[in-house]
Amino acid sequence: MKISLNWLKNFIDLNGVSVDDIIAKLTMSGLEVEEVIDQTKLYENFVVGLVIEKSKHPNADKLSFCKVSTGNSIIEVVCGAPNVEAGQKIVLAKTDAVVPQSGFKIKKIKIRGVESNGMICSEAELNLSNDHSGIMVLPNELTEGEPISSALNLNDVILEIAITPNRPDALSQIGVARDIAAIFGLNVNLPEINIDKNNISNSEIKSLASIEIMDTVNCPRYSAKVVTDVTVKESPLWLKKRIESVGLRSINNIVDVTNFILYELGQPLHAFDLDKLSGSKIIVKQAGSEKVFTTLDSKIRNLQDETLMICDSEKAVAIAGVMGGENSEVSLNTKNILIESAYFNPISIRKTSKLLALSTDASYRFERGTDPNITLFAAQRAAQLIQEIAGGKIVYGEIDIYPTPIVEKKVQLRYSRVDKILGYKIHQESIHKILTALGFQLDNYKEDSVDVTIPTFRPDAEREIDLIEEIARIDGYDNIPTVPRVSIAIKKQEDETSYNDDIREIATGLGFFEIISNSLQSEKIAGITGHPIKMLNPQSADMAFLRTSLIPGALLILNKNINSGQKDLKLFEIGKVFNQLNPQITSFEDFDESERVLFLLTGKSSNKEWYVQEKNYDFYDLKGLINSCLYKKSLDSVLNDSYNHEGNNIFEYYLTKSYNNSVIGTGGKLKKDVLSVFGLDQDVFCFEFIVDHLKQIPIKEKKYSELLKYPKVVRDLAFVVDINIQFVEIQNFITKNASKLLKNISLFDKYEGEQLGLDKKSLAFSLEYFDNERTLTDEEVEKDFFTIIEKVKKEFNAVLRG
Amino acid sequence: MIEKIEKIKIDFENDVNAVVSVKELEDVRIKYLSRNGSIASLFEELKSVPKEEKPALGKELNSLRNFAQTNFDIRKEGIEKNNSSSKSKLDLSLPGREYLLGNKHILTQTLNDIKSIFKSLGFSVKEGPELESDYYNFEALNFPANHPARDMQDTFFVSKDFLLRTHTTPVQIRIMEKQKPPIRAIMPGKVFRNEAVSARSYCLFHQVDGIYIDENVSFAELNGTLVAFAKQFYNEDLKYRFRASYFPFTEPSAEMDITCFLCKGKGCRVCKHSGWLEILGCGMIDPNVFKSVNYDSEKITGYAFGMGIERIALLKYGINDIRLYFENDFRFLKQF
């Protein structure tokens, strides 16, 4: 929202208040000034010049060479505009001037071999209009050499203010003036309606037009004025400048007045060509059977049944509160005008604006809430201004349909409540002053409270707490004392993120790097690992679905890294994944949101070094690292591992870990055809945990156990067995068949080779015996050891080696 | 002469300590301890000094010879021992075997810094779902349907009533539904905004919300807590300001700015020439929010605040493109 300080000065005396102060205090009070355009600075080094001589550029047909007088000196410039002539007063940009349109700084340059020391400007280059057809020609009475900021009254300061959605009242010059007045203790004077009797026609408005509201819920009030015999033409300079200063384009004197009022008072108006309204009638009703409508920008709009329309006796003439129609637009031939000044239900206008994907200055204000009680005043002011600049007569009287007036709310404000919420004291007199300046009315003063009547231009304020905010923000948040009353925890401190933080700690200790990838993916990618949920309104097809697993996102990241030469990666991610369970999502039961942890390995686990050969990551790196992680989190013995060699749609082969028959995670070597989707051709091993299931594993209790006092006895042996017999089978068999003295079995060597035959392998085990109570005798260990050897030989058809 | 003795002592010490081979050992012997060595030649010189100086210098010289011989022998023993073993001498200068430590993502690290400050202030840490209902994300937080406040947060919808949460604020409703005051908690997590991806905005980011709800919680205390946080997180003599703002779920609302640390408040591109950087939004919890969880807002008051982690890390570490966080280039990950 652009605010012109020159415009504001019509309602508020800003003498003695600095621009910097206005900017700082407005920002602090909630109207954040985002940009300041100081025209005096903007037009520095732009002066009025007189073209005293024009000749052809010697080397270019379309360029001319001009000598421009600035009073005390003659400046030679090359000009490309077709309309430049000797004797014209023009705007000269001297060297060091910065062209507002382009930000380009004027320097002494050679153009086709001829030196140019400045530039003659067009209106567009000066940001004064969109006209770039030629240079701007100034009135002859201006003095050469005078800065254009003073010559053309370009001395305004424009503030670009970010208006939060709760402050529709501040979407106008008057609204911002009110805040400034409250902050600086000034008064706001509304413009006055002052119509000369000679400009009022004898006819009565009711004889010229009639209005009917069929939907009073969505249109609680409709006010109208009529002006006859106007001349539609270009606006006078003062009006053009006002509306251009707030970023609008001048159209004609009638439309410009409606826009002027909109920006001045915040009340959107619409001017109809009264002669184009069939039956001279306005009917406000829902579109119903009307399905399409052509707005004044010549676009065809599709309507819904409940879209609120402005109609005449035959047809629709405007989309209420959003945009007028082509069929009733004011044109150069228009003579008689009906000014619409209405209050529409914010929700209705917002729905229409959303449906049509059409946001206008009017709809933007209506959907935020305009003041229902300013409509008539705005219509009258518009009528007066139109009559003043377009001639004609204002028709006597007005039409004002307002069946159920919207009354001002009244709220009790307790001073004790102000203190309680803010935690510091603001004096009663200050409170009264602030509220009054903002347009609130106070009465029923009591020792500990006052009754506050809330003006209808503040739809955001309706409760005591809203008044407290008004008081605090105008008093200034700088006055909030910093109370360092930071107490200790009240209850047992919980940290729901601590489990994941532990995993991160372990993972980084094991050398993994954490990644955070995008949860939004393409259907193709998200669909690999589950049933992805689709966004109704995605930014792009690449980000239209939620991830169903952390694997695909990580593979996208691998692809990028590998392409940039980072081929050896050890990554992990913790994050949510989503799967659709039912076709329609109407409750939390229709989808699954599940937290996962992914560990991923690719490339080389060790580079070639002087002490080690280069080695690629393999399945056992993955398995070992996973187990190392789990070792810190749980008792490994409670987990059950199962192996799958055949693979599934994702893995070539994989390992599943479960606890109490519930899968806590799966991982293995990713399939080549999955990798190829991501353009990867190096092996990738990864494992994904389901965090909720992981959390069900009892955490290893920290408890002291007596240190072993007696020696351990270790016996090694190696079997040659069939190559398809798995380590775990023999391990389990030994565990089952050995005595209680055997405490540990580990594999210390594995060998396959031609000497053994291609269908054989050798597995070397180390068996550890001990007892917590006594030293074992050789005999009892030997006995158990040999029993096991015999049993294993028989069970697995194994041959003892060496 | 006494200076010569001192100098030879120093030179000898340097030379003998530098010896690593038998060959070098022999060189040192010849240079200092042989018949023509520098110590022997000093004994020659001694003959020609005045008689009265002889006893003292002789004593010094003998002590030098003993010192040199003893240290030479020690070194000799060491070198021979090394050579006599079958293995070759250890090259201690070879590169060590390094174990690469991993790294938490810079966003996690930043969040952890924030968490640890608030935990020290007695806040619990709570989480909630990312795929939320319209009710928790908007309705219960005083964003009525069809209210323009909803335009403040561009939303990804997955159905009419379900969406990707646009802030972590819904978690405060979930906590209040389960718990009675006093409540003091922060709520970190991932949030989504339906915005075009660029250097300055991404379709998702991370937020931390915080609440303190009790009897007699005030705006001034909110101020105190956040100033305490900012001073710990940034620095002790940080300059800040609270500016009025608007959030549907707080009333009054504020934004907290700190002095731009790039330009020290003079104004630069990063702070949009204002000299200030916005770091968080906050306010007193709106009575309508309490109403949706059946708290009595006459008795109970509370504050809430929220900040974006990406933005905070961006400012703290000088990261110039938000997309870097989610590209996870290994060269980026390794930097932190």
Ligand SMILES: [Zn+2]
């Ligand atoms: Zn700065």
